Amino acid sequence: MNFAIALLAGPQDPAARSALEFARAVLSSGHQISRLFFYRDAVHLASQLGVQPQDESDIAAEWRQFIAEHQLDAVVCIAAALRRGVLDEAEAKRWSRPVANTSAPWTLSGLGQWVDALQSADRAVTFGT
Amino acid sequence: MKSLLIISRHPPARQSAREALDVALAAAAFGVPCGILFMDDGVFQLMKGQDATQIKQKSLAANLQALPLFGVEDVLVCQHSLGERGLQANQCMLDAQVVNNAEIATLLEHYDQIVTL
Numbered sequence: 001m002n003f004a005i006a007l008l009a010g011p012q013d014p015a016a017r018s019a020l021e022f023a024r025a026v027l028s029s030g031h032q033i034s035r036l037f038f039y040r041d042a043v044h045l046a047s048q049l050g051v052q053p054q055d056e057s058d059i060a061a062e063w064r065q066f067i068a069e070h071q072l073d074a075v076v077c078i079a080a081a082l083r084r085g086v087l088d089e090a091e092a093k094r095w096s097r098p099v100a101n102t103s104a105p106w107t108l109s110g111l112g113q114w115v116d117a118l119q120s121a122d123r124a125v126t127f128g129t
Numbered sequence: 130m131k132s133l134l135i136i137s138r139h140p141p142a143r144q145s146a147r148e149a150l151d152v153a154l155a156a157a158a159f160g161v162p163c164g165i166l167f168m169d170d171g172v173f174q175l176m177k178g179q180d181a182t183q184i185k186q187k188s189l190a191a192n193l194q195a196l197p198l199f200g201v202e203d204v205l206v207c208q209h210s211l212g213e214r215g216l217q218a219n220q221c222m223l224d225a226q227v228v229n230n231a232e233i234a235t236l237l238e239h240y241d242q243i244v245t246l
Contacts, residue, residue, distance in 0.1 A: 008246065040148055040246075080148065111155035119131055119161065124242050129138070 002034045004121035006114060009128025010041030011050065011059050019127035020063055027070060035117040036067065036074045038106075042128065043081040046074075046106040067105040075117075078108040131241035132162040134203075137171040138245060141181070141189050146174050149246035150192040157199035164203030165196065166236065167225065168210045175206060175221040193222055207233065 003026050009015040026033055038045060045060045052058040067074045081102070082091065088108050092100035102108070118124050135153045139145035149165070156163045167175055174189055181188040196204055206225040211218065218227045228236065237243060 006244070039152075040145060079151070083144070111151060112159060114152070115133075115156045115159045115161060118133060118156075118242055118244075124244075126244055129245065 001031045001122045002120070003031055004035050004037070004114075004117035004124045005033060006037040006039060006117075006124070006126045007042040007045070007128055008040040008126065010044045013041070013128055015128035016042065016045060016059050016063075020059065020066060022125065022127070023066065033070075033072055034121050035113065036072055037114040037117060038074070038076045039080055039111075039114065040077075040128075041084070043076050043084050043086045046076045046081065046102040047086050048103070049101045064105065072105070074106050075109045075113045076102070076106050077114070078110055081108055130161055132164075132239075134236060134240035134243045135163065135165045136243065136245040137165060137167050137174065138169040140170040141174045141176075141179065142184060142186060145246060146171065146189060147192065150189065150196070152244065152246060153201050154192065154195060154199050157196075157201045160200075163201055164205060164236070164240065165201055166203075166205040166207065166228070166233070168207035168233075170210075172206055172210045172214065172216060172221075175223065175225055176216070177220055177222055190222070196223065203236075205236070 005019060005023055007019045023033060045063050050060050086102050087097055087100050088102050089100045133156050135149055137149035153163060153165045204223050204225045205228050206221055208227045208229045
């Protein structure tokens with residue numbers, strides 16, 4: 001079965017962990033994830049600049065590793081990301097910002113990617129509010 | 130095409146309100162049959178006579194008015210949420226259709242997918 005998974009909540013919200021555990025369970029049960037979509041505060045997960053205390057888990061790093069390991073399509077809403085200061089090299093250049101803080105395996109793209117994923121998935125699941 | 134119901138639950142001053150409308154407009158622009166249901170504090174988005182400029186925000190009115198133009202079929206508002214806040218249907222923009230709990234249950238059956246924002 002094909003799953004589209006959207007996350008709306010940021011790294012500080014337990015929903016970010018629930019969504020990751022769910023995504024892991026989807027793959028380990030032999031299903032596929034057609035697309036992950038990060039909207040609203042979840043775009044902060046794509047930032048590479050967060051630093052967690054050494055004895056605490058780093059949810060952003062775990063997501064990044066999970067996406068890279070399974071070569072998943074991980075789309076970050078570009079409008080939500082720009083508002084919150086999550087920019088890749090191209091956007092940092094376009095808007096004359098001094099640094100970029102996201103890159104592969106994340107992709108910045110539009111809401112249409114979520115709409116498209118909702119249409120093609122057998123199951124669409126959203127985490128966070 | 131799978132139909133999509135968006136449930137918008139946040140008050141108008143929140144970024145979340147605008148982001149829920151963006152999803153509805155994006156889906157409609159892609160030709161997805163979709164509806165939007167305002168409930169909980171989301172019903173405040175529909176109140177007439179708001180002045181967002183006083184809190185240095187852009188009004189949601191233009192986005193709301195775009196819903197029917199983009200072909201968002203159902204613009205619905207939860208009767209219970211209005212009542213809880215002492216509001217009446219005639220205070221709502223867009224002639225939003227008032228739905229009770231039983232009708233909401235029917236809606237959840239009717240739409241293929243539900244997204245709560």
